[in-house]
Amino acid sequence: MPLRLRVDLDQQDSIELNPASAARLAVKWEDGLLIDVGRVRLSSRVAPVSMNVGGRIVLAQVSEHGRDCCQGVDGAISPVLLPFATIYWRREGAQAPTGSLFLPLDASPTTGLSAASDLPGARLRFSLSQQETVATAAAGATLSSQWKGHWAGPPRRVLVAFGVARPARTMTFERPGLLAGFRIDRLPVRLSDFAGDTKLPGDLLDADDVVVSHKLEHQHAWPAVTIGIDRLSRCAEIIYRAVPRSLTLHCAFDRP
Secondary structure: OOOOEEEOOOOOOOEEEOHHHHHOOOOOOEEOOOEEEOOEEEOOEEEEEEEEEOOEEEEEEEEEOOOOOOOOOOEEEOHHHOOOOEEEEEOOOOOOOOEEEEEEOEEEOOOEEEEEOOOOOOEEEEOOOOOOOEEOHHHHHHHHHHHOEEEOOOOEEEEEEOOEEEEEEEEEEEEEEEEOOEEEEEEEEEOOOOOOOOOOOOOOOOOOOOOOOOOOOOOOOOOEEEEOHHHHOOEEEEEEEOOOOEEEEEEOOOOO
16 A cells, blocks of 8 residues: 655654554554653554565554654655665755755664764754754753753743644753754753753742642653754755765854
């Protein structure tokens, strides 16, 4: 059965399908691992498949999590699972590139593709489907420490994956820096997701303020910043190469 898949840099090690598309496949489904979208836990089903891509047979795994992953397509696939040495994304009408950036990539079965940043410990992910650039709590703590971060505005919610919205708040920086060549002077930070033992800055409280808190289940620290369309729309071309596994960005970058 033909499937229309979007190639996404933030996909993991299986082909993610919308439930309606998964229901059309004649495969033997099994229960998969639980996944955490922040603190929202989703069950999954997985099945082995053989996939014909451009005349090449690829063995892979499909999964679905009971929620739509993708709009306008049947599902999404990581470039790692495709039998091509090089994959290009090009944006018509993008600003003229001011430079190129080469980023070696690491692949994880749980977090997908990521690159090192100039900040020790902070990882960079890239999403061509997520509108905003967003940091996990652990990444927000790192950025706050290095760039003197402060909260700006009230808490709100940001879409993460599978239509799940998570609590976040905008952080501004007295000494903003660059991530993947883009200036980050303000950034939504997920308030309670993947903080580990790191601490986000607190608010200055008035003497009459009453603070009510509750204890959340401890999660491991995952200091990741996902670069979204708000920055990647300034890239005329993005190139993924399988060997060495890397990403090359041709974008209108900010000056240091």
